[in-house]
Amino acid sequence: MTTDQVAFKIGLLGPSRVGKTSLVTAMLSEAQRMLAGSGVAMVAADTATEVVIDGNREALQGDLLSGEFLHGSLLGTVEPTYFKLALDPGVPDARIDIELLDFPGGWIKPKDRVGVEDQWEKCRKFIAASTILLVPVDASLLMETTEKEHLRLLPQFLTTVQVEQVARDWAIERNRRPEEPALVAFCPVKGEAYFNDNGGIKNRSVLLRQRFDTVYAGVVQAVRAEAPKATILYAPVDTIGCVELVRADWTKSSTGIWGFDAKYRVRGKAEISRMGVDDLMTAIAQQLIYGKRLAGAQESDDLRALANRAAEYAERSEGFFRDIWLWVNRERQARRTAAAQHDREAREALHRVLALDAVLEKIAAQRFGPRVSRL
Amino acid sequence: MHVHLRTRGTDIDYRFIGDTPKAFWWSEYKRRGLTDHEKPVIVVESDGAGWRIYLHGAESRRRDNRTTPITFSIVLASGAPEHGDRDDAADREFAFRLINLWLEAVSEPSGRSTVAERLDEVLPAITVDHWLASGVDPESARAAEKAVRMAFSSGLSEPEPPIAVSTSEPPYRRWLGDLSDEKSRETFVAHVRELLDGRQGKALILTFVQAPDDPVVADLAAAETGDLALLAARRGRTPVEGMHPLGKAEPVLPADGKDLRSRRPRPMGRKRLPLVALAVVILLVGLIAWLMLTGTGNATPLPALSAAATTITSCPTSKISPDMTPGEQPERPTSDPRAHRPWSCSASTAAAR
Numbered sequence: 001m002t003t004d005q006v007a008f009k010i011g012l013l014g015p016s017r018v019g020k021t022s023l024v025t026a027m028l029s030e031a032q033r034m035l036a037g038s039g040v041a042m043v044a045a046d047t048a049t050e051v052v053i054d055g056n057r058e059a060l061q062g063d064l065l066s067g068e069f070l071h072g073s074l075l076g077t078v079e080p081t082y083f084k085l086a087l088d089p090g091v092p093d094a095r096i097d098i099e100l101l102d103f104p105g106g107w108i109k110p111k112d113r114v115g116v117e118d119q120w121e122k123c124r125k126f127i128a129a130s131t132i133l134l135v136p137v138d139a140s141l142l143m144e145t146t147e148k149e150h151l152r153l154l155p156q157f158l159t160t161v162q163v164e165q166v167a168r169d170w171a172i173e174r175n176r177r178p179e180e181p182a183l184v185a186f187c188p189v190k191g192e193a194y195f196n197d198n199g200g201i202k203n204r205s206v207l208l209r210q211r212f213d214t215v216y217a218g219v220v221q222a223v224r225a226e227a228p229k230a231t232i233l234y235a236p237v238d239t240i241g242c243v244e245l246v247r248a249d250w251t252k253s254s255t256g257i258w259g260f261d262a263k264y265r266v267r268g269k270a271e272i273s274r275m276g277v278d279d280l281m282t283a284i285a286q287q288l289i290y291g292k293r294l295a296g297a298q299e300s301d302d303l304r305a306l307a308n309r310a311a312e313y314a315e316r317s318e319g320f321f322r323d324i325w326l327w328v329n330r331e332r333q334a335r336r337t338a339a340a341q342h343d344r345e346a347r348e349a350l351h352r353v354l355a356l357d358a359v360l361e362k363i364a365a366q367r368f369g370p371r372v373s374r375l
Numbered sequence: 376m377h378v379h380l381r382t383r384g385t386d387i388d389y390r391f392i393g394d395t396p397k398a399f400w401w402s403e404y405k406r407r408g409l410t411d412h413e414k415p416v417i418v419v420e421s422d423g424a425g426w427r428i429y430l431h432g433a434e435s436r437r438r439d440n441r442t443t444p445i446t447f448s449i450v451l452a453s454g455a456p457e458h459g460d461r462d463d464a465a466d467r468e469f470a471f472r473l474i475n476l477w478l479e480a481v482s483e484p485s486g487r488s489t490v491a492e493r494l495d496e497v498l499p500a501i502t503v504d505h506w507l508a509s510g511v512d513p514e515s516a517r518a519a520e521k522a523v524r525m526a527f528s529s530g531l532s533e534p535e536p537p538i539a540v541s542t543s544e545p546p547y548r549r550w551l552g553d554l555s556d557e558k559s560r561e562t563f564v565a566h567v568r569e570l571l572d573g574r575q576g577k578a579l580i581l582t583f584v585q586a587p588d589d590p591v592v593a594d595l596a597a598a599e600t601g602d603l604a605l606l607a608a609r610r611g612r613t614p615v616e617g618m619h620p621l622g623k624a625e626p627v628l629p630a631d632g633k634d635l636r637s638r639r640p641r642p643m644g645r646k647r648l649p650l651v652a653l654a655v656v657i658l659l660v661g662l663i664a665w666l667m668l669t670g671t672g673n674a675t676p677l678p679a680l681s682a683a684a685t686t687i688t689s690c691p692t693s694k695i696s697p698d699m700t701p702g703e704q705p706e707r708p709t710s711d712p713r714a715h716r717p718w719s720c721s722a723s724t725a726a727a728r
C-alpha cells in the first residue's frame with residue numbers, strides 16, 4: 001500500500017468476545033454480496049487480512065456444519081489487528097482502502113494496558129483519526145441478565161465506562177474537525193433471538209432497545225455532548241443469523257469469579273443469514289459520498305465555502321479530507337487522461353473509476369432497514 | 376536467558392505476566408505478510424551472538440469469563456553478556472526442548488498437547504489470575520518464569536519421547552518445506568539446534584505462506600543473510616512437497632575486497648557510539664519530517680528506520696537483545712568461533728522491507 005493510497009479508518013470499540021472480529025468478517029462478506037456484478041470488488045488488501053478473515057469464515061462454517069455453535073472457535077485477540085480492505089474498481093491506484101482496527105478488548109481498561117502503553121497510543125491515534133466508530137453491543141448480555149446481582153456486573157462485562165471514555169475522546173476529536181463527517185454506530189450483535197425478521201419467532205426488539213438505552217445512556221450522552229453534529233445510529237446486526245440462543249447462565253467459579261455463558265444452536269438450513277450489515281455499509285458509503293460532495297462542491301456558496309475550508313484543511317491534515325482529496329484528484333486525473341488520449345484504454349479506466357462512485361452512490365442511497373434508528 | 380509468559384486470566388485480558396518485553400519484535404512478520412503471531416507458531420532468530428524465540432498458540436484448559444479457550448505465548452531471549460548474563464548449555468537445552476514440544480503441538484493441533492498440559496500443571500487459574508492482577512510486578516514475572524522453567528525442566532513429569540532430529544547435514548542452509556512434512560520438521564529442528572549454538576539465521580513457521588514461490592518468501596530470502604529454515608503453514612494449502620532451496624545469500628565483501636572472515640571484529644567501541652547515535656538521530660528526524668510531509672493513515676513501515684540504524688553500526692557489532700525494535704536485523708560477529716559461513720555478516724541485512 002503506497003502512502004498515496006486513500007485509507008478510511010474505522011475504529012472498533014468493545015470488550016473482548018463481544019463480536020468485533022465477526023463483525024469485520026461479516027462486513028467484508030456483505031460488501032462482496034452488495035457489489036456483485038458492479039465491476040467494483042471489495043477485497044482483503046493484505047495477506048494478513050485475507051488469511052485471518054478466511055480462517056474466521058472457515059471456523060464459522062465448521063460450527064454451522066456441525067450443528068453445534070461453539071463459542072470458542074474464535075479465540076480472543078492478543079495484539080492489535082489492522083484489517084485492511086479495499087474497494088477496487090480494477091484500475092491501478094484508484095482503489096479506496098478501508099482500514100479497521102481491532103484491539104484486545106481488555107486494553108480499553110487503563111489498568112489492563114500496563115506495559116503496552118506505546119501500542120495503545122497507536123490505537124488511540126487511529127481511533128482519533130477514524131471518522132467512523134463501530135461499537136458492537138452484546139445483546140445476549142443485555143437481554144439475559146435479569147437478577148440484581150448480575151445486573152450490577154453488566155458495566156464490567158460490557159465495559160461501558162471505558163467505552164464511554166474512548167467514545168468521548170473520539171467525539172472531542174471529531175468536534176475539532178467540524179467539516180468532517182462523523183458517525184458512531186452502536187451495533188447490537190448476538191441478538192438473533194430478539195428479532196422475528198430473520199428466522200426468529202419472537203420479536204423482543206423493543207425490550208432490547210430499552211435495555212440498550214438504559215445501559216448505554218452514558219456513552220450516547222458523551223458523544224452527543226462532545227460532538228453534537230455526529231450521526232449516532234442504533235443498528236442491530238446479525239453476523240450469523242441462523243443461530244438461536246438456547247441457554248444463558250451466569251455462573252460463579254470456585255474462586256468467586258463471575259462468568260457468563262450463552263449457548264447457541266443452529267436453526268433452519270445452517271446457512272449464514274446476515275441482517276443489518278448492509279445498513280452499516282450504507283452508513284459508511286454515505287460518509288464517503290458526503291465527503292466527496294463537499295470536496296467537489298460547486299452547487300452552493302455555502303458548500304463552496306465549506307469545501308474551501310476543507311481543502312485548506314486537507315493540506316495540513318492527515319485525516320479524512322486528505323484521503324477524499326486524493327480520491328477526487330485521481331478521478332480528475334483519469335478524466336484528463338481520457339480526454340487527452342482518446343484511446344480505449346484511458347476511457348475504460350475512467351469508466352471503471354466512475355463505476356466506483358456510482359456503486360457508492362447507490363449503496364449510500366439505500367434506505368435503512370426497520371431495525372435501524374437515529375439516536 | 377529471559378523468559379516471558381503471556382496469557383489471559385478469567386477476567387483480565389491477554390498480557391505478559393509481570394513484565395512486558397520492550398519490543399514486540401515478532402509482530403513484524405505479520406506486517407510483512409509472513410506469519411500470524413496469534414496462530415500457533417514458532418519464530419526463532421539468531422544473530423550468532425544471541426537468539427530470541429517467540430512461541431504462540433498452546434491452548435490452556437482454562438476458560439475466560441465467556442468460556443472462550445485461552446492460549447499461551449512464551450518469549451525467550453538469550454542473556455546479554457555485557458549485563459553479566461550467561462547462557463549456559465542448560466538454557467540452550469531448555470529452549471531446544473521447549474521448541475520441540477511446541478513444534479509437536481503446532482503440527483498436530485488436534486487434542487491436548489504436552490506443552491499445554493505441562494503449562495496448565497504449573498499454572499492453575501487462581502495463580503494466573505493473581506499474577507495478572509498484580510500488573511507490572513517483578514515478583515510475578517519471576518514466579519511465572521520459574522513456573523515455565525519448572526514445566527519443561529528435564530526429569531519432570533512423564534518421560535518424553537526422544538526428539539526426532541535430522542542428524543545428517545541439512546541438504547540446504549536456506550530452504551522452505553511444509554509443516555506437515557516429517558522430514559522438513561526434523562531438519563527444522565536441526566537448524567534450531569544450530570541457531571541456538573551460534574549460527575546466524577532464522578527458523579520460522581509461516582502461517583501466511585503456502586508455496587515456495589510465494590513472493591513474500593523471495594522477499595524474505597532477499598532480506599535475510601543467514602540460514603533460513605521455513606515451514607509453510609497456511610490454512611487450506613496443498614502441502615509443499617519436500618524441501619525447496621531458497622536463493623543463496625551472497626557473501627558480502629567489504630569495499631576493500633577482503634573476505635570478511637579475515638577481518639578482525641571491531642566491537643562497537645565507546646568512541647564510535649556517539650557517531651552512531653548521531654546518525655540514528657539524523658535518520659529519525661529525517662523520517663519524522665518525511666512522515667509529516669507525506670503522512671497518511673497507512674501504517675508506515677518502521678523498519679526503514681531500524682534497518683538503516685543497523686547498517687550504520689556496521690558488521691560484527693549488533694547482537695539480538697530482547698529489547699531490539701521490530702525489524703531490526705541481527706548480525707553475527709565474525710569473531711565467533713562457531714561461525715563458519717562468510718555470508719553471515721553483512722551490512723545489507725538492512726534490506727528489510
Ligand SMILES: Nc1nc2c(ncn2[C@@H]2O[C@H](COP(=O)(O)OP(=O)(O)O)[C@@H](O)[C@H]2O)c(=O)[nH]1
Nearest residue numbers: 016017018019020021022071072074189190239
Ligand atoms: N450468536 C452470535 N454469535 C456471535 C455474533 N457475533 C459474534 N459471535 C460469537 O461471539 C464470539 C466472539 O466473537 P469475536 O468476533 O471473536 O469477538 P471479539 O473478541 O470482539 O473479536 C465468537 O464465538 C463468535 O462466533 C452474533 O452476531 N451472533
Ligand SMILES: [Mg+2]
Nearest residue numbers: 020021076077
Ligand atoms: Mg477479536
